[in-house]
Amino acid sequence: MDTKSKLHVGLLFGGNSSEHDVSKRSAHNIYDAMDKDRYDVSLFLLTRDGFVLSDEASRRVFDGEDELEVAAEEQTKVDAANPLAPIWNLSQAKNIDVFFPIIHGNLGEDGTIQGLFRLLKKPFVGSGVLASAVSFDKDMTKQVLTAHGIRNTKYLVLTPENRADFDYATVQAKLGDNVFIKPANQGSSVGIHKAGNEQEFEDGIEDAFRYDFKVLVEQTIDGPEEVEISILGNEKPLASKLGAIRVPKSDVFYDYNNKFVDASGVTFEVPVTLPEDLTKEITEMGLQTYAALGLKGMARIDYLVSKDGVPYVGEVNTLPGFTNISLYPQLWQATGISYEDLIDRLISYAMNEFNYQDELAYDFIPLDDNSAASTYKPKN
Numbered sequence: 360m361d362t363k364s365k366l367h368v369g370l371l372f373g374g375n376s377s378e379h380d381v382s383k384r385s386a387h388n389i390y391d392a393m394d395k396d397r398y399d400v401s402l403f404l405l406t407r408d409g410f411v412l413s414d415e416a417s418r419r420v421f422d423g424e425d426e427l428e429v430a431a432e433e434q435t436k437v438d439a440a441n442p443l444a445p446i447w448n449l450s451q452a453k454n455i456d457v458f459f460p461i462i463h464g465n466l467g468e469d470g471t472i473q474g475l476f477r478l479l480k481k482p483f484v485g486s487g488v489l490a491s492a493v494s495f496d497k498d499m500t501k502q503v504l505t506a507h508g509i510r511n512t513k514y515l516v517l518t519p520e521n522r523a524d525f526d527y528a529t530v531q532a533k534l535g536d537n538v539f540i541k542p543a544n545q546g547s548s549v550g551i552h553k554a555g556n557e558q559e560f561e562d563g564i565e566d567a568f569r570y571d572f573k574v575l576v577e578q579t580i581d582g583p584e585e586v587e588i589s590i591l592g593n594e595k596p597l598a599s600k601l602g603a604i605r606v607p608k609s610d611v612f613y614d615y616n617n618k619f620v621d622a623s624g625v626t627f628e629v630p631v632t633l634p635e636d637l638t639k640e641i642t643e644m645g646l647q648t649y650a651a652l653g654l655k656g657m658a659r660i661d662y663l664v665s666k667d668g669v670p671y672v673g674e675v676n677t678l679p680g681f682t683n684i685s686l687y688p689q690l691w692q693a694t695g696i697s698y699e700d701l702i703d704r705l706i707s708y709a710m711n712e713f714n715y716q717d718e719l720a721y722d723f724i725p726l727d728d729n730s731a732a733s734t735y736k737p738k739n
């Protein structure tokens with residue numbers, strides 16, 4: 360294939376969440392898996408301070424140079440007085456055909472970066488602004504799930520304004536003795552606490568409010584089986600086999616420590632064999648969730664399954680991990696789609712979605728103007 364017909368991909372990674380380093384590993388793997396006869400790849404590292412590094416500088420960090428040092432050097436090259444200085448290096452993006460953001464959490468999964476791609480008029484892998492933002496906010500996600508009759512845990516939303524109305528006894532009466540406390544817009548179990556008494560409740564709420572002005576207090580699913588599914592595609596998405604995550608002790612949940620500090624006791628079962636009915640129900644709930652939220656490209660959906668075998672949708676990850684041991688690609692491998700194939704498909708879904716959206720008019724068209732004949736047609 361000659362250079363001209365190669366697709367130029369902008370791979371964005373990093374970000375300012377606790378998954379900054381995970382994102383780097385995800386990006387490394389995606390980069391390595393891309394067929395360089397078919398793709399030219401530019402790298403854009405978003406530093407923890409929110410500065411996008413050039414392709415050349417991002418590559419140096421990719422190759423092991425210290426991120427802070429490279430970033431400091433790069434910042435001297437842009438005009439700091441320019442309000443677009445933090446994203447200045449994206450001006451190289453004019454030659455890019457499609458962006459592949461693999462920034463987990465804040466700025467990556469919450470609709471922010473997707474809004475930037477819209478402004479740049481570029482296709483991008485994954486969900487759009489609205490679906491990303493709604494799926495990142497655990498309260499909004501649950502509101503959509505509930506409106507669509509998709510099972511999720513009972514919960515309350517605490518804000519600085521209503522905080523005083525909810526003491527432990529009030530919450531206990533509504534949700535039971537044990538509750539989960541979580542910031543609405545976070546990930547990686549950051550700010551999440553299990554509380555079974557007043558002190559734990561007060562401490563948990565205080566910590567959660569450090570991360571968000573909206574805090575969820577949820578009914579606990581006791582000793583849950585944690586099950587995951589990968590979904591891939593746009594209008595007619597595919598569902599993978601299921602996987603399970605097991606944490607060592609029954610009194611510990613899948614917390615920050617288990618995820619990032621000492622994951623030695625955590626085991627993944629990919630694929631996991633569950634009773635046929637349960638497998639079917641989880642798969643259907645996954646596809647319903649994907650459609651209800653308007654997700655595109657991909658998502659990993661996590662469930663909590665109670666001891667009596669009832670599945671609850673836990674949360675939705677719109678840009679899930681892509682490391683060697685990440686569940687999203689592993690579940691596809693177990694289902695028969697290789698890592699390389701997965702990347703190819705994601706890029707082509709991005710192009711399709713962009714072309715489809717591009718048919719829409721944004722300005723008023725008089726009814727008698729036939730020059731823009733109706734483009735309405737069901738997709739696929």
Ligand SMILES: Nc1ncnc2c1ncn2[C@@H]1O[C@H](COP(=O)(O)OP(=O)(O)O)[C@@H](O)[C@H]1O
Nearest residue numbers: 512539546547548549577578579580612613674
């Ligand atoms: N309602 C709940 N009942 C039981 N365990 C829960 C509940 N909510 C969360 N957990 C535990 O906390 C972990 C993190 O919660 P989750 O909602 O997935 O947040 P995050 O986005 O930070 O991963 C879950 O993987 C699970 O171990």
Ligand SMILES: [Mg+2]
Nearest residue numbers: 547548661674
């Ligand atoms: Mg989770």
